[in-house]
Amino acid sequence: MLFAAAVLLTVGAIAYTLFVRDKDLPQPENATGWEHLEQRKVRIYEQLRDLQFEYRVGKLSDADYQTTKTNLQTELAAVMQELDKRQGTAPPPPPAPKPANVCPHCGTKFPSAMKFCGACGKEMA
Amino acid sequence: MENLGSVALILAFCFAVYSVLASLIGKWRDKPFLTVSGQRAVYTVFALVSAASGILLYALIAGDYRLSYVASHTNKAMAIHYKFAAWWGGQEGSLLLWAFLLSAYSAVVVFTNRRKFRDMMPWVISVLMLTEAFFLMLDTFVLSPFQVFEAGRGNIVNLGDGQGLNPLLQYWTMVIHPPMLYLGYVGFTVPFAFAFASLVTKQPGDAWIATTRRWTIITWLFQTTGIILGAGWAYAVLGWGGYWAWDPVENASLLPWITATAFLHSVMMQEKKGMMKVWNMVLISGTFFLCIFGTFLTRSGVVSSVHAFAQSSIGKYFVAFLAIGIAGTIYLILDRLQYLKSESHLESVLSRESSFLFNNLILLASCFAVLWGTLFPVLSEAVTGDKISVDKPFYDRINIPIGLFLLFLTGVGPLIAWRKSSFESLKRAFLWPTVLGASLMIGLAAGGVRHPYALVSFGLCLFVATTVLMEFYKGSRAISAKQGKNLLLGAIELTHRNTRRYGGYVVHMGIVIMFVGFTGAAFNRDATVEVARGTETDIGGYHLKIADIQDGENDNFAWDKALVTVSKNGQVIGTMEPERRLYKASKQPTSEVAIRRRLNEDLYLNFAGMSADNTKAVIQSYVFPLVSWIWIGYWVLLAGTLVCLVPPKVRLQYARTEVVGIAGKHATVEK
Amino acid sequence: MICLAQSSSQLLTPDIKRVGGRLACLCGTCKNTVGDCPMLECHYTKPAREKIAKLQALGTPDDEIVKSFVQQQGLQALSAPPTTGFSGLAWIMPWVAIGLGLCAIYLFIQKFHPKRATAGAPEIDSETLARYRANIDKDLEKLD
Secondary structure, three states: OHHHHHHHHHHHHHHHHHOOOHHHOOOOOOOOOOHHHHHHHHHHHHHHHHHHHHHHHOOOOHHHHHHHHHHHHHHHHHHHHHHHHHHOOOOOOOOOOOOOOEOOOOOOEOOOOOOEOOOOOOEOO | OHHHHHHHHHHHHHHHHHHHHHHHHHHHOOOHHHHHHHHHHHHHHHHHHHHHHHHHHHHHHHOOOOEHHHHHHOOOOOOHHHHHHHHHOOHHHHHHHHHHHHHHHHHHHHHHOOOOOOOOHHHHHHHHHHHHHHHHHHHHHHOOOOOEOEOOOOOEOOOOOOOOOOHHHOOHHHHHHHHHHHHHHHHOHHHHHHHHHHHHOOOOOOHHHHHHHHHHHHHHHHHHHHHHHHHHHHHHHOOOOOOOOOOHHHHHHHHHHHHHHHHHHHHHHHHHHOOOHHHHHHHHHHHHHHHHHHHHHHHHOOOOOOOOOOOOOOHHHHHHHHHHHHHHHHHHHHHOHHHHOOOOOOOOOOOHHHHHHHHHHHHHHHHHHHHHHHHHHHHHHHHHOOOOOOOHHHHHHHHHHHHHHHHHHHHHHHHOOOOOOOHHHHHHHHHHHHHHHHHHHHHHHHOOOOOHHHHHHHHHHHHHHHHHHHHHHHHHHHHHHHHOOOHHHHHHHHHHHOHHHHHHHHHHHHHHHHHHHHHHHHHOEEEEEEEOOOOEEEEOOEEEEEEEEEEEEOOOEEEEEEEEEEEEOOEEEEEEOOEEEEEOOOOOEEEEOEEEEOOOEEEEEEEEEEOOOOOOEEEEEEEEEOOHHHHHHHHHHHHHHHHHHOOOOOOEEEEOOHHHOOOOOEEEEOO | OHHHHOOHHHOOOHHHHHHHOOEEOOOOOOOOEOOOOOOOOOOOHHHHHHHHHHHHHOOOOHHHHHHHHHHHHOHHHEOOOOOOHHHHHHHHHHHHHHHHHHHHHHHHHHHOOOOOOOOOOOOOOHHHHHHHHHHHHHHHHHOO
């Protein structure tokens, strides 16, 4: 009885461990090779967000905020560039010129940037 | 039955070894069949060790006194939960518990990562199963829990009843304290295995950290809980009111806890900035090896200790395992240094980064001081031949200043911004905490508190508590202002957004509260008096009157008991009944201490025994100020740790770079 | 001698406690000092306290009492290692460790100092930076 149980235990253990069918084999992992860059990107975004929050809370001086923000953005841009390189995508187009606050047509000044001139109605950009 | 248990253990050992070989060869030769069977072997090991443990438990509970393990650690009179606890009450059984927990952890790891980390998993499994094989080897070939009593060859003796568990250990926390500690000890094998595997396979990122983050926190929590339960047990049971004696075995549990705490902090440097990668490797490996080292200290009899199991020959196996493991890990780290290069630099010396450096320094210094004190007697005897004692006065003198500095850093760290902080913002941030802490110190000193460490400690506690509360207040104010919620909802929202940070602050708060409790020890008072019926005595503002002294006996033990009427300021506030028992089976006396627990102080009465002429009772009375705050601090710490484990609210919503072509498409990243 | 007639529980005057705190209880089961060992009939602490009481009754100073224990039991009679000789290492090493740690931090800061360190992040020129930055800024506005 005891002997039978021992044999059963042994055979069961061996069978379970060694009997691997084809369908038990794992599917190939679709590793891209740049997960760590994606991960870094996410982390830097997270730090940027955190920085903004701390600034809003009043834990940072303006100067500290600006320096750190620039540093983080540079780091992030570098990571994104690297990612684009690996993924074979082109970097983003140069940013569109910012909407101005002086109308190029009639010359009226506005306190903030606008798309259309409030005086002459023409496009400001 | 016991033969079946032995067979299961031997099989488990073989499968653990097989798992290592199959995983590694499968990876090396790229044979997925082998790696899969290596994974399955992990489940098999778990099943087999569970079976062996089940058989041992059955023997313990059913009372199979042919087994020497059962007879030495249980008897018929014991309650069933203590019979269960006998599983880890002795050397052999506790080794089996180690093996069981590790096999369970390994099975969980293999299952949850079965489709992930194709590269790393064979190595993770190898590290786990090598450690498992080591413990199974001890349990199979060196100290089997299934050993039977033999009189002559093949003549098995049934003793009929056993010696029972030490009555001091028959207390509820003792049922959960050891397994909690073991859950902690064993659990650190997993992050170590991932770190090791990541290093061997030269992973570019630090996926091992993200994967094992929760694991590390939970393991840390188990260990903290185990340590606190042990302290609570000592306080309530041993009769001298202490909760920590700097005993080598207690120290052994503290060492990996300290390095793990350091790791939990410094790992943030790696996550945020990709720095200190080598150091984090060192810390997690150190934690793992200190866990093994702690297990070794407890069992080898190298240092004398209250807790130690009977001396045995297994020390040399541990030394070999540690030597090979540490040498291998050091070699691997040195060999892979170029994969552990920093990705960034320090923007400023005045930054959160630097505060983490100091935090790590101080934690490691205290770890070293404790280790040094624990091993110094051994070292001294080896070098000079002099036996020396390293007791509480040594540890207190070294560790109190270190601990206070650590408390200070707890307050400072969170106030310094990551990357760069200017003096201006620091001045603003530190103003109120410093003012409050300093005023408390001045106030206490004026109020007559003369104990310098206690003053500093209370001041720092308030300082840290203020910084933590300010963090919560400022953050929730910003949120409630923006979202129009009230402050409480703002605080919840704040915590939910970054559970790890704000949970961490709650943990800090728990530590502060515990420090308040520790500091109370500076004001302990005690008195030992011989009393007869009607005797009256005073201790620390309490007036004690011995109303009666009774005795009696039952099947299990004989007892003496004093009924003490306690009054304060002329008002009777209660009756306390300290008791002393003499257990018949083990001839061992125990104290049933009477404790009046209050938030400001505990009144603690211990019936120490009868006087030499057997006419009077000897009562030791103690007043322990603030001691309850240690246990309260633990609950706060527990809550904070649980908060850390809650997944944060969806963290980031950012547009993928527009080049992908779908401008403004939102990618949601959950972590 | 009056003190010998006293029972063990009364043998714990503040004076005895003060001296006892410097002596280890060597009974083998506890890690206490002679000053605070709570075991009533401790086979080490009880005679030790009696001895302290006896010597104090003779007017012996603390140091002499401690010395007499060391003569009898060796250095292990002390509850903390002496500060001289080899045992001095026990006291010095933790602080040496902190000192070494401070040096390590100094070196670390030197190595990764902003002015000296070369950033590990890949280099990026200002024109490309501007392109990415526009996107990052846009994303940041959405972050809360």
